Amino acid sequence: MCLQGVIMKEFERKLKNYIMKEAIFEPGDRILIAVSGGADSVALLRAMYTISAEPECQYDIEVFHVEHGIRGEESVEDARFVENLCVDLDIRCKTIGIDAVSYARENGLSLEESARILRYACMQRFACENKQKLVVAHHGIDNIETMIFQLSRGSGLRGFAGMAPVKKMHHFVDDGEVCSVTVCRPLLFATRAEIISYLSEIEQEYRTDSTNSDVAYDRNRIRHQILPVLQEINPEAYHHIMKSMEMLRPILKQHFEEMDEILNLVMDEDKDLICAKVLALNQEVRQEIMHEWVRYHSTHAKDLGQKHIEALVDLLSKEVGKSISIPGARVVRSYHTLKYVDGTQIQMKEDGIIQWKFDSAITFPEMLPGQSELIDVGTYEMKVMLYSVNELETSEIQELTYTKCFDYDKIQDNIQIRNRMTGDRIAVLKHGSKKLKDYFIDAKIPRELRDGAIVLADEQRILWVVGDRMAEDYKVDKHTKYILKIEFGGIQKDA
Numbered sequence: 001m002c003l004q005g006v007i008m009k010e011f012e013r014k015l016k017n018y019i020m021k022e023a024i025f026e027p028g029d030r031i032l033i034a035v036s037g038g039a040d041s042v043a044l045l046r047a048m049y050t051i052s053a054e055p056e057c058q059y060d061i062e063v064f065h066v067e068h069g070i071r072g073e074e075s076v077e078d079a080r081f082v083e084n085l086c087v088d089l090d091i092r093c094k095t096i097g098i099d100a101v102s103y104a105r106e107n108g109l110s111l112e113e114s115a116r117i118l119r120y121a122c123m124q125r126f127a128c129e130n131k132q133k134l135v136v137a138h139h140g141i142d143n144i145e146t147m148i149f150q151l152s153r154g155s156g157l158r159g160f161a162g163m164a165p166v167k168k169m170h171h172f173v174d175d176g177e178v179c180s181v182t183v184c185r186p187l188l189f190a191t192r193a194e195i196i197s198y199l200s201e202i203e204q205e206y207r208t209d210s211t212n213s214d215v216a217y218d219r220n221r222i223r224h225q226i227l228p229v230l231q232e233i234n235p236e237a238y239h240h241i242m243k244s245m246e247m248l249r250p251i252l253k254q255h256f257e258e259m260d261e262i263l264n265l266v267m268d269e270d271k272d273l274i275c276a277k278v279l280a281l282n283q284e285v286r287q288e289i290m291h292e293w294v295r296y297h298s299t300h301a302k303d304l305g306q307k308h309i310e311a312l313v314d315l316l317s318k319e320v321g322k323s324i325s326i327p328g329a330r331v332v333r334s335y336h337t338l339k340y341v342d343g344t345q346i347q348m349k350e351d352g353i354i355q356w357k358f359d360s361a362i363t364f365p366e367m368l369p370g371q372s373e374l375i376d377v378g379t380y381e382m383k384v385m386l387y388s389v390n391e392l393e394t395s396e397i398q399e400l401t402y403t404k405c406f407d408y409d410k411i412q413d414n415i416q417i418r419n420r421m422t423g424d425r426i427a428v429l430k431h432g433s434k435k436l437k438d439y440f441i442d443a444k445i446p447r448e449l450r451d452g453a454i455v456l457a458d459e460q461r462i463l464w465v466v467g468d469r470m471a472e473d474y475k476v477d478k479h480t481k482y483i484l485k486i487e488f489g490g491i492q493k494d495a
Contacts, residue, residue, distance in 0.1 A: 011190070011198035012047045016054070018189040022165040025133065025184070030060045032132040034123055035085075037065070037078040037207035040137035042085070043195045044187055046204055048135070049089055062132065063093040064123055068100045068115045071209075078207050096122055104372070105385070112219075124169065128179035138163055139187040139195060140242045145222045147245060154306025156291045161252045162245050163188065191238055259285075259292050271296065272337035275316045286313055294326065297340045303327035307376070312338070325380045353445065353467045354488070355452035356380065361418035367408075369482060377417055377454065383487040389480050404464055406474045408482035413459045420455055426462040427473040436462055443469070456486070 008016070019025055033048060035041040045063065052059040065082040067075055079095050086093035104114035127134040138146075143162040150159035165188050169181045187195070199206060230237040266277040266289065273293055278286055290312045294304060308326045315324055315333050323332040323341075332339045356377065365373055367386040375382045386408060424436035434442075440450045445468070454466040464470040466488050476483055 008050060009047075009198060009201060011043075011194060011201075012050050014189060014194075015047045015186060016051050016057075018165075019051070019186050022186075024166055024186050025057070025059060027056055028058050028060065030062075030130065030132040031135050031184070032062050032064050032123065032127045032130065033135045034119075034137065035063045035065055035082050036137075036209070037081045037085075038137075038209055039195055039199055039206045040139055040142075040187065040192075042204060042206040043199050044135070044137040045085070045089075045091075046202060047198070048186075049091065061091055062130070063091055064126060065093065065095045066115075066119045066122060067095060067097045068119070069097060070100055070111060070115065078209075081205075081207050094126060098122065105387070124179075124181045127181050133182045133184050135184045135186065137187055138185045139190045139192060141192045141223070141227065141238060143188055143245060144227065144238065144241050145219055147241075148222050148226065149219060150302070153304075154309065155302070155304070156288055156309070157252060157255065158291065160245070160248055164249070189242075191242075256292070259288055263289055263292050263296065267293070268337060270337075270339075272334065272339050273316075274337055275333075276336065278338075279316050283313075286316075293338075294329075294340070298329060327381075353449045353453050353465070354380065355449065356419075356454055357452050358418050361416040364415040364417070367484070375417070377488075380488065382417070385485045387483045387485065389476075389483055401467055402488040404470045404486055405476050406463060406470075406484040406486070407476050407480045408484040409480070410474050411458050411463070411484070412461075415463065416457050418455060418457060419451060420453060421457075421460065423460045424455070424457065424462055425460060426465070426469065427471040428469070429472055433461075433471075433473075436465075439469070454488075 025031065031048070033041070033045055035045050045061075048059065048061060051057050052061055063082065063086050065079055067079045069075065071078075083093050083095060098115075098118040100111055100115040100118055103118055104111050123134055126132075147159060147162040150162075153159075163185055165185050167183045167185075169183050227238075230241075234240070262281070262285065266274050266281070268274055273289075278289060281289065287309050290309050291304060294312075304327060308324075311324045312326070312331060315322060315331060315338060318333050320333055320335055323330050330341045332341055362375065362377060364375070364384065367373070367384065369386055369388050372383065372385040375384060420436050425433040426436050426439050427433040428439060436455075437450075440453075445453070453468075456463040456466070458474075461473075462471055463474050464486070
């Protein structure tokens with residue numbers, strides 16, 4: 001890889017200056033560049049290829065490409081394009097395939113989220129094994145999108161910071177040991193327009209992902225429907241927002257160092273939150289501490305919304321034994337503390353009935369085959385997925401306490417999630433039903449659990465008492481064409 005005498009382009013000079021200013025790389029670093037074949041990652045590769053020949057850089061570059069198995073021949077062509085580009089540049093290239101579709105179906109995730117999780121897991125593993133820094137092509141406009149997305153969910157002050165140019169991430173290897181991976185984003189200084197202009201200047205082709213224009217994805221809606229309005233208001237809006245985020249970063253860094261100090265003072269030796277100490281803080285600090293405490297325990301902190309934070313603060317004053325569900329975990333009020341319980345460790349009480357009092361019923365959204373939805377049910381979450389019968393193996397039609405599969409065609413009205421009502425009936429046999437009140441009595445469901453029990457209802461026909469009985473007349477049989485799979489709260493226990 002010899003490029004002596006090559007004159008650097010303006011974009012390449014800006015990239016090199018940003019790398020030096022942010023101390024992203026050290027001379028001779030081994031770097032693994034994630035290249036999809038799209039404009040951003042191809043521009044990053046081409047610019048890094050030129051910069052790596054500079055005497056003060058001399059980076060050892062390798063490319064990593066993931067074929068997600070989503071877009072058929074288009075996806076295969078992306079991989080072929082990246083491999084050919086690396087041959088032309090004489091750069092090592094590692095290509096792997098993943099099955100994002102199956103992972104999404106098995107875990108009730110969107111394809112976008114499934115692909116992201118698997119992609120990062122593979123890249124981090126490879127970077128760990130080869131002692132490389134992982135380099136991704138997020139640019140300045142991506143960072144603005146991230147900030148808007150996070151703030152819209154109620155992310156707290158961290159939402160203002162967006163993505164950092166350098167971040168340490170932990171990857172767990174098979175033997176349970178933790179490998180620390182440095183994730184680098186050297187394009188955060190650039191706009192999408194600057195990237196496209198650079199590619200045009202060097203006459204470099206790139207691939208276009210057809211899903212990037214699909215506004216069914218939240219980030220694409222921000223990109224195509226919100227950001228253009230900001231630029232209409234002020235053509236320099238992107239640069240002003242990027243500059244503001246850059247100015248905020250050191251200020252927020254200092255703030256969160258102070259939050260870390262406070263967090264250490266309000267946790268006990270088991271890293272549980274001491275309720276009295278947190279309640280003694282002012283309200284704003286309390287909420288920030290909740291964010292940082294969850295972040296200490298889990299990578300799911302980015303999925304916290306304002307409703308989760310407010311529920312956690314409320315839990316500080318609740319009686320012993322109360323608990324709430326948050327993304328990836330459950331938090332339990334103990335005698336003096338809040339305990340963080342990872343989702344894989346959760347065990348529900350023997351009666352299985354979960355309590356939530358509804359002010360009004362929640363109505364299911366309209367569903368199409370292949371669609372999945374995440375529905376907030378109080379402080380719990382419900383994953384809903386609709387499949388055609390040939391998309392699910394028999395083994396996947398599970399009957400667990402908090403996972404049920406229903407024959408979708410047998411549902412006559414919009415499903416409602418609510419508490420019991422007068423006149424509700426449930427089929428306990430294939431032919432015939434009984435009043436829900438009588439079922440609760442016969443099943444010896446404690447009286448104090450009946451009014452707060454969560455039920456799924458088709459008019460006044462009960463499909464499921466969550467954590468207990470599902471109706472016989474909605475079960476999957478040999479005539480079923482479409483299966484509605486529902487997972488409650490991500491909590492599963494064999495029935």
